[in-house]
Amino acid sequence: MSQEGFAAKWLVEDYPALRVSGLDCLAKVPAGTRYSGTAEGITLSIETFGAPARGILVSGHSQGCPILHRSVLLNRTPCHVGGTRYWFLCPERNCGRRVGVLYMHPVTTVLACRECHGLAYSSTRTRSRKFDLLAELQVSNPQPCLLLRPI
Numbered sequence: 423m424s425q426e427g428f429a430a431k432w433l434v435e436d437y438p439a440l441r442v443s444g445l446d447c448l449a450k451v452p453a454g455t456r457y458s459g460t461a462e463g464i465t466l467s468i469e470t471f472g473a474p475a476r477g478i479l480v481s482g483h484s485q486g487c488p489i490l491h492r493s494v495l496l497n498r499t500p501c502h503v504g505g506t507r508y509w510f511l512c513p514e515r516n517c518g519r520r521v522g523v524l525y526m527h528p529v530t531t532v533l534a535c536r537e538c539h540g541l542a543y544s545s546t547r548t549r550s551r552k553f554d555l556l557a558e559l560q561v562s563n564p565q566p567c568l569l570l571r572p573i
C-alpha cells in the first residue's frame with residue numbers, strides 16, 4: 423500500500439475496476455440488455471435502462487454471495503468526429519463526477535470514483551531522476567538562484 427516517504431494511500435491497481443470503455447456499444451442496445459463477466463473472482467451482471475442507455479444496474483457476487491447491487495447513471499458527450507462517448511456519473515453522495523472508471527472497494531464493495539475512494543496511481547509513487555538532480559544541485563550550490571541569469 424505505501425512506500426517509505428509516501429502517504430498511506432491505496433492504489434487504483436488494488437481495486438477491481440469497472441471501465442466505461444468496455445460498454446462502448448451502449449448506444450445500440452435496447453433497455454434491459456444484460457452483460458455478464460467474471461474478473462478477479464467477482465462476477466458482475468450489468469443491465470442497461472433507458473433508451474438510449476441512461477444508466478446501468480450493476481450486480482455482483484463472489485463465491486455465491488451477493489456483494490454489490492447499485493445503479494449508476496451515465497452521461498453522454500458528442501465526439502468531434504461523430505459518435506458519442508459515455509461516462510459514468512459517480513454514484514457516491516455529493517459527488518456526481520463524470521469519470522471513465524469506477525472502482526469497487528475490496529472490503530465494503532462501495533462502487534465510486536478514484537477521488538471518493540482517495541486512490542492514487544502507482545506512477546505517483548516513483549521518484550523521478552529530475553528530483554535527484556535537483557537535490558544534487560542544491561547540495562553542490564546552496565544558492566541555486568545564482569545559477570539563474572536574466573534573459
